[in-house]
Amino acid sequence: MKKFGSVLLVVLMCLSLVSSITLAQEKIPLRVAWWGSQDRHNRTLKVIEMFEKKYPNIKIYPEYTAWNDYWTKLNTQAAGKNLPDVIQHDYAYLSEWATRGLLLPLDDFIAKGVINLSNVAENQISPGRVGGKVYAINLGTNSQAILYDPEIFKKTGVPFPKVGWTWNDFREAAVKIKTKLGIYGAEAITYADAQAFKVWLMSHGTWLYADDGKSVGYKDDKLFSDWFNMLLDLQAKGAIPNIEVEVARGTLGVEDMFIVTQKSAMGHLWSNQIVAVSRAAKERTLRMALVPKAPIPNAKPANYLKASQFFSISSQSKYPKEAAMFIDFFTNSIDANKVLFAERGVPISSKIQKALLPLLGPAQREMFNFISLVEKNSLPIPPPDPPGASDVIKNVWNPMVEQIMYGKITPDKAAIEFREKVNKILQQR
């Protein structure tokens, strides 16, 4: 038993050592949380160091992990009323969090200039607005894009996508590339989150959810079945990967898109992801085009500017002003942004954009150019998804996509079933 006792002693000593690290210091403690990979962690940590040097009275405690785990942890912390002060947020969850009173409105800080947005255009601020108040500051502007490989287009004589191209043009290009080279024309269009379908609806002048968030937004089920009939046609012709292939490779990261290995000519992604894809493709030139418009007369643009992610402040924060100062530093410090280097998307401050422009590599320049192209060819950001939207996507949309693409249900039938199920979920909330 003596041995056991001494082991216990050592254990207790270890524990007390550990706990002493976490003892509060006199500096103002600020917890900052974000998701990302090693690259983003390193950049963000360096900026935190710079911030602490500038404000020696503030000590920042960073909390970072990967996307999925981040939300598990953050939700748990919310339930435990132990949220970090500064929270990296996503458009998908922002309105749910804001309406539940978990986030602090930032309008006061903006008015007083603690968060200086004088160099930021209104359409960069609006994604962070919920119910007329700004709850979150955009960390980088993003938009959906069709990524394409210009070499393959040239080789097959298919013209490059032009502004105003339609899904018919897209379909034609994809099939032609498939027949000429035997590789996929495009990939990842059926992807899990309904993003492509949403902008397809947007280009038709409607949206997935009704304005009140209580039902499906589009009136005509043909919009649903047309979309999937197009995809089924592309799949049958081998112009996009078979659903089996898409399912089998999962969602590990953009690094393993077929466009990287030159097995596909086009892909669908968010514009900031071009940096990762280009790096994986060993800096081969890849370009981005706008999302195709609906094949109808007077189609609306199929793009909108979105925040790749936000910073927001917890309503439980004891030091909201310091938290706001940190967000301001992230938004307006040129030195900080030279470190961050647009990794989260195009910075929202025009001043920062100008400062970064000469330093950019080819992939990032493509991203900057694409965003300014979108600014001229876009609709305002659609309202945030209603409560229950994550349930809709996870439990109705995703299973439905698989059933359609595996041929278990026809698009016409699926359209009716989809509407019923979604309406039921939305009305329950």
Added chain:
Amino acid sequence: MVGGTKGRYLNVLYHLITFLLGITMIYPVLWMLGSSFKESSDIFTTMGRLIPTRFTVGNYIEGWKGFGNVTFTTFFKNSFIIAGVGTIATVFSSALVAYGFARIPFQGRNLWFTIMMITLMLPFQVQIIPQYIMFNRLNWINTFYPLIIPKFFGGAFFIFLIMQFIRGLPLELDESAEIDGAGRLGTFWWIILPLIRPAMITAGLFSFYWTWDDFLGPLLYLNQATLYTVSLALKSFADPTAVTNWGAVFAMSVLSLVPVLFIFIFFQKYLTEGIATTGMKG
């Protein structure tokens, strides 16, 4: 054992089967090892190859650096503290409880045993939030306490495991010990404990590995990177929405295997010696 040519054939067959099976078993691990020496951008483009075309150790150097100023030295140290202390605590407390359940008749024994088994059957997913709230009340968030302290109270899995081994031992052992005047505690410490050494080492190996591999606990309860464990750090490397250094992911995954593998190889010796040294003479 069996002499002659038949024995030799059997012997060859034994090694052939074990060897071939071994190769199949280990192939995915070798593949992981191979990938850890590939250039990051080659990993997905040359998935079919075991041997890297361009050999690099850069992944190990880049990966070890971790995040900011916090390197894998810290993560490994944290994992060792949590898994090491936790394992010793679990194994001894579980053995004690197991002896109580297996050998001492008392009122309510079946009831408590049933309750213990039931605690194993509720998915952890729905216990996360109440647990977090509880540890938050205790002010244990961002310390190792939630990961270590509960281990001092035994683990249901290990208790049941050790119980089954104790029940396999002849009862005469206890009886003769009692005749010799040893109390219950003495019987446990001097007679039972040495005999169940294989079971305890097995339990220890599992406990160490499971704690080492667990990332949900560290994810929820540790906030600062200086407290992160290896498993949590590994998870923080890759993100489907951002640029991921896959080479580093593989390199550090390989390194995270090394300690558990060494501990296994070291202790499995004792596992096989267990009977030989203590002797089952009763």
Added chain:
Amino acid sequence: MGYLFISPWLIGFFIFTLFPIIASFVLAFTRYDILSPPRWIGIDNWLRLLEDNRYHNSLRATFYYVFTAVPLRLIFALLVAMLLKPSTRLASIYRGIYYLPSLIGGSVAIAVVWRQVFGLEGLINFILGTIGLKGTNWLGNPNTAIWTLIILAVWQFGSPMLIFLAGLKQIPESLYEAASIDGASGWSQFVKITLPMLSPVILFNLIMQIINGFMVFTQAYIITSGGPLDTTLFYSLYVYQKAFQSFEMGYASAMAWVLLMIIAFFTVLAFKTSRFWVYYESEEVR
């Protein structure tokens, strides 16, 4: 006296385990989206289980998995344990090699590895190719996807194997020697000595594998996310999705408690039948 010995567990149970269990049971009768306080809704969650199609898919997938993976894994683990029982130098190296896959666990790396093994150009299809068979897209085909996870479970058979090994080592060598002298064959030694002497450990492995089988989560979470067509949507994975992705913690809790009852049923079944096939040296204590 007995309470003294089990007191560590008892105390731990009351401090750390009881509250979360009770809380999850209470939550099963509420609507709780994590972000706002729970609201009492009676047995609605439980009724909803009856008509939730995806829930039924998850039941189907889980039962399929338990009834295939558990026996396969146990048999394989026992075979390998017998194979590796000798205390030779080589056997201990083999033991290390065989145990290695079980150590990889649930890291991101395993997702990539597994996709390579079962991919169109992966190991399995390569092996099938060499013997003239045509492979399939194992992870993408709704008929085969669950088998990749079953094979993964069998591949990571290390923990039951180790327990079998420890159990085998506890069987006194003298029993075999006596049997050999009596001229018993290898097979009858296995049936007459190994199996009965090992039966407490077999029971343990069986019960733990049933419990773990029903609660299988990590592999599906990182490799298949439940797809294709919900064929690998294991029960715990669905519980997790409902709790943390659809924010229906109340509903998820109800599901969890149903799972508890299912597992308890099979565990009790195993215990009840064990009296017919499990042999304890210390019979009286039962």
